[in-house]
Amino acid sequence: MQLQLNGKSVSLDIETDMPLLWAIRDEAGLTGTKFGCGVAMCGACTVLLDGEPVRSCSLPASAAVGRKITTIEGLRGTSALQKAWIAKQVPQCGYCQSGMLMAATALLARKPKPTDADIDAAITNLCRCGTYPRIKVAIHEAAQLGKARA
Incomplete structure (x- = not known):
């Protein structure tokens, strides 16, 4: 295949x-x-x-x-999202992070400046550590970084 x-x-x-x-x-x-x-x-x-x-x-x-x-x-570790993820110290145990980053990458590709409601609707991944507030902040920061580059 x-x-x-x-x-x-x-x-x-x-x-x-x-x-x-x-x-x-x-x-x-x-x-x-x-x-x-x-x-x-x-x-x-x-x-x-x-x-x-x-x-x-x-x-x-x-x-x-x-x-x-x-x-x-x-993603090769260079995206604005990954940089924001690190800056905002999103991971705790880290297990869910690759899936979270992929869902957030797709969201930002569709909606370069998402609202909190957009994030809540798009990020349906489970984080057992509960880092959802930091995830939201990192997505907003990545959106700002992306906007600054445009």
């Missing part, structure tokens, strides 16, 4: 119904995307598929063929 993963074509010898999460982690070796619940509820496994956030634990890898998959590794 051919997948477009972080801008590269990757050939994987996998079953078509293998969840995308396991194709990414176990077969492609990109372990930044995390397994949380396995039923698409927590969002730890969020990746972008053609720019939209999807829960990769419940999506068959075959559904991603011919589409652009972006994982946390695809």
Whole structure:
């Protein structure tokens, strides 16, 4: 199966119904995307598929063929969002952070200046540590940083 993963074509010898999460982690070796619940509820496994956030634990890898998959590794640590995330000390345990960043990346691509309500609607990922207030502040700061560059 051919997948477009972080801008590269990757050939994987996998079953078509293998969840995308396991194709990414176990077969492609990109372990930044995390397994949380396995039923698409927590969002730890969020990746972008053609720019939209999807829960990769419940999506068959075959559904991603011919589409652009972006994982946390695809952001490469340079985005305004990641810089704001660090500056605002968002992570506590850090387990949910890759999925949170992917959901927030998609939000900012759709709405460069989101409101609190936009953030609440878009970020449905579960953070067991409860860093939601810092997440919101970091998203707003990233929006300001992005606006300053435009």
